[in-house]
Amino acid sequence: MRAMTLVRTAPIEEHPLALQDLPVPSPGSGELLVKISTCGVCRSNLHMIEGDWLAAGFPAKLPIMPGHEICGRVAKIGSNVDGFQLDERVGIQPLWTSCLRCEFCLTAREHLCLSKEITGETVDGGYAEYIVAKAAHAYHVPDAIPDVEAAPLFCPGITAYHAVRKAELVPGQRVALFGMGGVGHMVIQFARLAGADVITVARGKRHRELAEKLGSVSTVDPSAGDAVRQLQRDGGLDAAIVFAPSNDALRQALAAIKRGGVVVNGAATEPGPLAFAEEKRLAGTVIGNRQEMREVLQIAAAGKVEVVAETFTLAQAEEALLRLKRGEIEARAVLVIA
Ligand SMILES: [Zn+2]
């Protein structure tokens, strides 16, 4: 099979990926072999490829195939698998597997499992023609969702949905989104479905235009003056969701929300001082659990959210990553592999 393999971590301009011809893997007990049709290109792929996460232990092996938002068809079924048929469409999210026994797995928080494996970071991912998936962590893809739109549901979709749930929005509330892109464009739509008004903070003009097209009530350019003051107009903010990989954005979000509000953070690391008497809350967020993944697929199949994607071939993976790095991808780049 053809695969775009990460052979060494390096800036994407230095071509760290190689197009290789490799043997097709075999599914073991409880596993499926999936022939990949589409795989999304995530900013976290770029971080891992460029070596930003070496200290955290990712990639856990080299060479490795990156890619963790995957749609494909069942090509082989391993032993001890129920509920899947040959040729049916399935998807795989970043949570490649979890132990199913620990306190997190037993309380529908398997994405926090300490023994989890991450697709494309600890095991081979979707920049390839085939992947082995765990049947317990594979999902049926409804017919109504085309392959190109399905792939991004498995990372931006689930990540946005879980973050919006963490914000505990109720109809009529106002929420700011920091960071427009793959996840951000889904956050806007899920927050609107929760009944909230969304104000999007983004530097790029194309990103702000897409935010408004997807239903953001207004947008703020943080490079054009005091973003916090702009956000505090019109009655203030009940919540903010941060997917901009920027500590400034996280601090602006905490400053801009009303007393008692919540900031859901999926990208930045240093929130700065927090005045306890204002009762502001800060919640981390990372992907989501398997039940939430199924809910995302149902919502998308009902046509209630739209995935915006630009397509590339497998061999163009580096070009897609380079354009993502330069801020030139409006929402999501997707590799069309078969
Ligand atoms: Zn991702």
Ligand SMILES: [Zn+2]
């Ligand atoms: Zn576990």
